[in-house]
Amino acid sequence: MPRLVMKFGGTSVANLDRIRRVAKRVGVEVAKGYDVIVVVSAMSGKTNELVGWVGETGAFYDAREYDAVVSSGENVTAGLLALTLQENGIDARSWQGWQVPVQTNSSHSSARIAAIPSDNLDAKFAGGMRVAVVAGFQGISPEGRITTLGRGGSDTTAVAFAAAFDAERCDIYTDVDGVYTTDPRITSKARKLDRIAFEEMLELASLGAKVLQTRSVELAMRYKVKLRVLSSFEEMSDDAGTLVCDEEDIMESNVVAGVAFSRDEAKMTLVSVADRPGVSAAIFGPLAEAGVNVDMIVQNIAEDGRTDMTFSLPVDQVARAEKAVRDAMARAEINFHDLIADEGVSKVSVVGIGMRSHAGVAARMFKALSAEGINIKVITTSEIKISVLIDRKYMELAVQALHDAFELEKV
Ligand code: ADP
Ligand code: ASP
Ligand code: MG
Numbered sequence: 001m002p003r004l005v006m007k008f009g010g011t012s013v014a015n016l017d018r019i020r021r022v023a024k025r026v027g028v029e030v031a032k033g034y035d036v037i038v039v040v041s042a043m044s045g046k047t048n049e050l051v052g053w054v055g056e057t058g059a060f061y062d063a064r065e066y067d068a069v070v071s072s073g074e075n076v077t078a079g080l081l082a083l084t085l086q087e088n089g090i091d092a093r094s095w096q097g098w099q100v101p102v103q104t105n106s107s108h109s110s111a112r113i114a115a116i117p118s119d120n121l122d123a124k125f126a127g128g129m130r131v132a133v134v135a136g137f138q139g140i141s142p143e144g145r146i147t148t149l150g151r152g153g154s155d156t157t158a159v160a161f162a163a164a165f166d167a168e169r170c171d172i173y174t175d176v177d178g179v180y181t182t183d184p185r186i187t188s189k190a191r192k193l194d195r196i197a198f199e200e201m202l203e204l205a206s207l208g209a210k211v212l213q214t215r216s217v218e219l220a221m222r223y224k225v226k227l228r229v230l231s232s233f234e235e236m237s238d239d240a241g242t243l244v245c246d247e248e249d250i251m252e253s254n255v256v257a258g259v260a261f262s263r264d265e266a267k268m269t270l271v272s273v274a275d276r277p278g279v280s281a282a283i284f285g286p287l288a289e290a291g292v293n294v295d296m297i298v299q300n301i302a303e304d305g306r307t308d309m310t311f312s313l314p315v316d317q318v319a320r321a322e323k324a325v326r327d328a329m330a331r332a333e334i335n336f337h338d339l340i341a342d343e344g345v346s347k348v349s350v351v352g353i354g355m356r357s358h359a360g361v362a363a364r365m366f367k368a369l370s371a372e373g374i375n376i377k378v379i380t381t382s383e384i385k386i387s388v389l390i391d392r393k394y395m396e397l398a399v400q401a402l403h404d405a406f407e408l409e410k411v
Pocket of ligand 3 (some may be wrong): 009398
């Protein structure tokens with residue numbers, strides 16, 4: 001029988017009533033003749049609560065136990081949905097990550113899926129099971145410990161199953177009816193896109209649009225999974241939502257497809273660093289070893305053999321970053337006069353494959369920001385995106401101004 005993967009996020013399984021509605025949707029696809037793999041998240045708010053409890057046990061907790069605790073929300077929803085489907089007369093069974101097994105590497109709290117052997121589920125489907133309800137976000141390491149895939153990781157579970165089981169489609173059901181030109185919570189002018197190219201979705205996700213986890217888009221692109229984002233609260237239809245697809249399958253698109261943002265960023269400057277070959281490696285090597293995700297980097301003009309080095313990072317990694325560079329200074333690997341951390345910045349980005357062939361996007365972006373009196377602190381560009389770092393208090397205003405400037409409300 002053809003197979004389908006359906007993924008339901010936290011708000012879609014927030015209580016038993018919603019789980020019953022999910023079961024109905026799954027029942028519709030089963031009645032069409034699909035064998036269905038349903039991937040579920042924890043009830044909304046649950047994972048945050050679990051993360052909070054782990055944090056309260058101490059600052060330097062064991063990452064293996066973090067995963068043991070934080071993965072548990074998905075076990076509850078998987079079991080409850082299987083029970084509800086059984087109530088509806090559907091042959092359904094729940095599967096935790098280790099039972100499938102979803103094999104991952106050992107990077108606890110941000111593990112990557114290595115393989116999903118299909119034998120276990122295949123045998124059950126052959127024996128009459130119609131729905132496998134899989135707990136998203138979790139797997140098992142080579143050492144036999146439970147792992148999790150990073151926040152939002154159930155999307156990645158879903159796409160990985162679609163690839164491993166050769167599913168006809170991977171439907172990501174969520175609380176919005178598709179991918180928008182920007183987060184609809186920031187501006188009511190945000191417009192739903194019928195289609196978006198993999199490359200654009202990949203950039204939007206990695207620049208902060210949390211509607212899909214970045215890794216899920218990467219996997220869909222690599223394994224050619226037909227990926228759709230749609231609402232679990234609206235009527236079902238075959239052309240609902242947004243299809244994430246190849247660039248060639250999109251007839252016409254705007255130069256800029258969307259605006260993404262990442263609210264909680266920080267900017268760190270090492271003042272007056274000796275400017276000599278190898279200095280960047282001496283700074284960013286220890287930061288990488290400390291697990292700091294450095295994003296934008298700017299080196300100022302050197303004067304008298306010294307220079308300022310500025311970089312951005314997630315705000316919750318500032319303490320770790322500061323320790324890493326101060327330790328490097330103590331080891332006499334680097335030398336700087338001062339360290340300034342600005343914990344009040346956000347990153348706002350415009351993304352579009354049309355930028356490859358259109359000049360002037362950057363100028364238009366900077367003009368729109370300056371018209372609102374927003375100062376740009378750092379800029380980075382790539383072939384299909386431009387990102388700026390600005391004061392956090394202007395983040396919403398910047399997103400709205402850019403949405404207007406690129407006329408994203410229009411097709
Ligand atoms: P789920 O719990 O279903 O995984 P998430 O909260 O992870 O849902 O993702 C859905 C949310 O992503 C939406 O409610 C929306 O606020 C946010 N979002 C951010 N950027 C976008 C965008 N460009 N298009 C649609 N939603 C977006
Ligand atoms: N429950 C996990 C989280 O909140 C995984 C997910 O929802 O995708 O991050
Ligand atoms: Mg999500």
